[in-house]
Amino acid sequence: MENDKEARKPHCLSFPLQGHVNPILQFSKRLQHKGRTRVTLVVTKFFLKTAQDFPAFSFPVETFSDGFDDGLDEKLEPEESYRRCWEVGSATLAQLLEKLSSSGCGVDWLIYDPFYPWALVVAKKFGLTAAMxxxxxxxxxxxxxxxxxxxxxxxxxxxxxxxxxxxxxxxxE
Structure with a gap:
């Protein structure tokens, strides 16, 4: 019975930029604390690989690729870095949404960082409610x-x- 109850809760992906993990993490904890929402934190592969003592939370953590799994390529022009992040990030976010859907953990809404505007494009493609x-x-x-x-x-x-x-x-000043 508890699993049926858990399955009916709306599922939210919290999707922050690397330097914005802590604020969205605190918000996600509050969402989940209310008991009406399942939350999954989504971070870059680079962040998870380099974060020291990233604690286990009461919700799952998933990763996506922003095209810089080994860190930012300093040789790239900013426009090229942005283009790569848009292309790779939107493709791997879509793959993650498909994976979660096929595993029975479909996503209902996405909270995303405004520095990832392409996340809204992906959310719309999947019919998700999204908020910056x-x-x-x-x-x-x-x-x-x-x-x-x-x-x-x-x-x-x-x-x-x-x-x-x-x-x-x-x-x-």
């Missing part, structure tokens, strides 16, 4: 957005910077 997990405050994301849109000129030259919304005036 931001490891920074929304204020920082707002600053990035306004800089990207050209509303915040860099480098900063003003003594204070005002950004539309609810942020107070900010000092450049």
């Amino acid at each position: 997990f931001f490891t920074q405050s929304n204020s920082v994301n707002s600053i990035y957005f306004h800089a990207h849109m050209g509303e915040l000129k860099l480098p900063l030259s003003e003594a204070q910077v005002r950004i539309s919304g609810r942020l107070p005036a900010l000092k450049p």
Whole structure:
């Protein structure tokens, strides 16, 4: 009976970028603690291979390849690294989803790092609900957005910077 009950729980994959494992791990623990969701943490093969004392958690850990299983190739241009991560990462995430589905552990939703935007493409292909997990405050994301849109000129030259919304005036530092 317990296995039937466990099988009916929605299954979530938490899918962080290497430097964002701890925040998404804490969030995943909270999701699972509520008892309504099964969580699987998905990390790169390189991360799992190099992480020291990566503790056993109360949920499974799976790996995928981002194309850099032996570490980042410093000789590649950033655009080439990004392209390789997109191609290899999306293919191996799809393979993982197929593997989990065929083993009876299908995934219902994906929480992914915004630095892996291709994860949303894969989630849509599999009909999954997906959500980005931001490891920074929304204020920082707002600053990035306004800089990207050209509303915040860099480098900063003003003594204070005002950004539309609810942020107070900010000092450049």
